[in-house]
Amino acid sequence: MYTTNNIALTLMALSVCLPFAYSLNCWDCNSLINANCNDPFKEDDFAMADCNQKFLPHFPNQPGTICRKIVQKVNDEYRTIRGCGYLNDLGQEIKPGTVLPNDCIKRAGTFSVLVQYCSCNGKDGCNHSTHLIVSSITLIIPIALILSYIL
Template sequence: MQPAVYLFVLCLIAESWSLKCWDCRSDSDPKCADPFDNSTVPIKDCRQEPDLPHLPGVRPTMCRKIRQKVHGQWRYFRSCAYLGQPGIAGDERFCLMRTGTYNIFMEYCTCNSKDGCNTGALPSLNWPTLLFVSGLAIAVTWSSSFVL
């Protein structure tokens, strides 16, 4: 395997280890609700999240957004997520929805496509990493063409 391919894989792994998620609750910051306004909301590095006593050895690997309606009041929660998979069957465009008795509704969305993906926006590419790796791959390919 080419060194550039190793570096590319390493960059992807490093990105997944350092996922950052918005962390807020609409009951304490109304800007956490939809439409989301992150001007006062912190983004948290999920590596800094504490271990949970009831989930030993499990670390957060995704972001989540929870939207719930309880007795007519909407609440929003955004944070790092410890369990589950992104979206539904891996598709982050879909969220898990539940309806209960007594006017209770919940929507649970998870993602890990990029930092801050729990805004609800569509995923995008990490352009600086992509450009760096592409440039490196071209340089390695160009330099290896001179080796006989």
């Protein structure tokens, strides 16, 4: 038999799992301006940006829907840039609510140019670490196990 506590706990768990309004917050910094944007990242020095409120002039109707971390090396000088992303790796818009696999891509060019960019949208601030991790599933599984045990 369901008790009031079990019903309340179930509703709270479902509210965490269901996206009511899509808004992603990402770390927003550039190591050229503040060296703490590099790895190891010192998040106390920065604020997160609401990507739903950030637009680019050449994409005026496309809010940021992913977090991105870019590490670039040009002539042995490294720079890390963290912020909102607007398009996937193929240059296509990402529909709000579409969960992307955490992915990093490396590109090398001539004259000692190297770029690595990582994209994620699984949780707020997911562009903080060296290795981006999936966190939604790691939250949902324990909640489901607890609910199955209680109910």
